[in-house]
Amino acid sequence: MRRKLAAGNWKMNGTPEMLAELSTLTGGEDGPQILICPPAPLLTRAADVTLGSKVEIGGQDCHANTSGAHTGDIAASMLKDAGATAVIVGHSERRADHAETDAHVRAKAEAAYAAGLTAIICIGESEEERLGPDCLDIIAAQLDGSTPDTATADNTVIAYEPIWAIGTGRVPTMAQIVETHDMIRANLTARFGDAGAHMRVLYGGSVKPTNAAEIFQAENVDGALVGGASLKASDFQPIIDALAAS
Structure with a gap:
């Protein structure tokens, strides 16, 4: 049984005043x-605001090294010390804006493991790749290259985010979501055995209250990585509720 996960990525948004809403989020007992x-x-x-609540806090990125001359970067251990339990690595915006490769993402995931954090490893295709004949092979190669050999169901979550759907309001068809998530599950199980069968796989890309329930019907969708709709409790809570009901 894989526990569902609703993860919100605030990206470069947020103020201290917005944190007050976090402790109101609930997924039930x-x-x-x-x-x-x-x-x-x-x-x-x-982390202080959510202490004792149902909400956990995560980072948006970490460096592969534990310390050093890396101005502007954050070590995974620093995130842990700040109260984080997880960190996103390999988001398409990091891959595009900072030229991060699968090897970079894998090294960051390993750093997260060493710090005691769960790594949320992001993979996903461009629109051109989605329209091409090798889309699933491209996603599978990203999955293989970005996921360390030491990945387990406890330290790893996979987030499938089609790049062309992030923040655009466009969403793949249910058939495409099902096909892609089934492929990811099959690859994880083939590589990691029982651990791969129990790793959670999230969908991300324009998830909102109006489409969440349908997306969560897919057998191998274990939750969502949500962007803009996670900034307000009034938008994010219905997504959590839809996940709880799935």
């Missing part, structure tokens, strides 16, 4: 795990 990933300057405050 046995409901989904709830994770919010605010910008780094808000991590400690967010």
